[in-house]
Amino acid sequence: MTPDIRVQREDFDQGHELSKFSARNPLSGAICSFTGQMRDFQGHDRATGKIITAMELDHYPGMAERQLQDLTREAQQRWPLDDICIVHRFGVLKPTEAIVFVATASAHRGDAFAACEFLMDWLKTKAPFWKKETGPGGTQWVEAKESDESRAERWQSRS
Amino acid sequence: MNILYFAWLRERIGIGEEAVSPPDTIQTVNQLMDWLSQRSAGHAAAFADRKLIRAAIDQIHSNHSLPITGAKEIAFFPPVTGGLA
Numbered sequence: 001m002t003p004d005i006r007v008q009r010e011d012f013d014q015g016h017e018l019s020k021f022s023a024r025n026p027l028s029g030a031i032c033s034f035t036g037q038m039r040d041f042q043g044h045d046r047a048t049g050k051i052i053t054a055m056e057l058d059h060y061p062g063m064a065e066r067q068l069q070d071l072t073r074e075a076q077q078r079w080p081l082d083d084i085c086i087v088h089r090f091g092v093l094k095p096t097e098a099i100v101f102v103a104t105a106s107a108h109r110g111d112a113f114a115a116c117e118f119l120m121d122w123l124k125t126k127a128p129f130w131k132k133e134t135g136p137g138g139t140q141w142v143e144a145k146e147s148d149e150s151r152a153e154r155w156q157s158r159s
Numbered sequence: 160m161n162i163l164y165f166a167w168l169r170e171r172i173g174i175g176e177e178a179v180s181p182p183d184t185i186q187t188v189n190q191l192m193d194w195l196s197q198r199s200a201g202h203a204a205a206f207a208d209r210k211l212i213r214a215a216i217d218q219i220h221s222n223h224s225l226p227i228t229g230a231k232e233i234a235f236f237p238p239v240t241g242g243l244a
Contacts (some may be wrong), residue, residue, distance in 0.1 A: 005187045036243025056168050057241065060234060063218035088241060100242055118241065126220065128234075129164035129241030144238035 001025070001105075002017045003072040003084040009091040015097050021085045021103045028082040028105035032112035034120050040095035051135040056097070059090040062130035067127045075104070075119055079111040086119065090129065118155050125152040160227070162195065164205070165236035168212070171205035188214045189223045191233065211237055 001024065014035045022031050038055055064116060083105040098114045100118045104113040131142040162177050169175045185194045188210070196206045206212065214221050215234040227233060 006196075038243075058234065058243075060163070060165055060215070060218075063215060066218050110243045122223065124195070124242040125239065126166070127241050128236060128239055129239060131240045132166070141237065144240050148242075 001083040003026055003069070003086065004064060005072065005077075005085075006087045007059065007061070007068070007070045008087065008089060011097050012087055012088070012101065014101055014140070016107050017085065017087060017101050018103060020131075021083070021105065025083045025105040025154075028107065029113040030109040031103065032116040033085075033101065033103040033111070034116050035098050036100040036120075037098050038093045038095050050095065051137075052130075052133045052137070054134040055093045056132045056134070056139075057090045058091060058130040058132065059088075063128050064088065064090075068123070071126065071145045075115045078118070079104075079106065079115045081106050081111065081115055084115070084119070086123070088123075090128065119149045121148075121155060124148045161232045163232065163234040165234065167237060168205045168235050172199070172201045186226055186228065187223070188216070188221060188225055190229060191227055192223070192235070205235075210243055213218070213238055 003134050011119050012043070018029070021033070025031065068086050068088065072086065075081060075084060081104055085103040087101040101122070102116055102123070104112045104115040106115070125148055132139055133142060160179060162179055164172050164175055181191060185191055186215050192206045192209065192212070196203045209223065213236055214223060216225060216227060217232050218229045
């Protein structure tokens with residue numbers, strides 16, 4: 001099945017996405033999904049103590065879709081997958097809203113799990129999206145984490 | 160060719176997009192950054208630290224030493240930070 005890839009401003013319901021994805025893959029025994037959501041900081045980021053009141057995602061229209069398509073092709077070459085769905089938001093995000101949804105369908109759970117994790121790890125280092133946080137001190141762009149780079153690199157050494 | 164800027168590069172330069180015609184002597188992404196840096200103080204500030212900058216030639220991630228010959232669209236941006244928050 002051609003992967004279902006969407007880059008959108010609108011919020012989405014992860015439960016609805018998962019139901020639709022399962023329904024369009026009745027012959028797959030294993031459906032695996034991942035949802036990334038904006039934490040409800042309740043005023044403070046647990047890790048840093050920073051106050052964050054809003055989050056905005058900038059993106060490169062055109063290249064974002066293209067990169068996600070390339071990632072799904074790479075996943076399909078590595079694992080026997082029946083289908084893939086990726087939904088990624090841009091624009092203003094509110095706490096507890098979903099940012100990204102990835103789902104994989106396969107005959108066996110091992111392939112579905114691995115491909116889903118691979119897609120998330122690669123997406124985080126290759127898909128052109130940038131986060132900006134707003135707090136009382138103003139807004140600032142979130143810096144990329146080295147841990148994300150090393151998570152993505154694992155998949156290169158494995159192949 | 161069309162140049163695109165994202166995230167803090169766009170904010171420092173003050174625009175998200177500009178059409179430019181660099182001379183033939185500008186052949187790589189690095190040389191293009193040198194050349195663009197001369198356009199304004201904002202450009203110079205944005206391109207000051209090359210380690211923080213990623214480039215895409217016609218929407219494909221590209222390193223700074225690659226040739227830009229024939230490119231229609233070149234984008235500059237910081238390392239990506241999508242996914243969960």
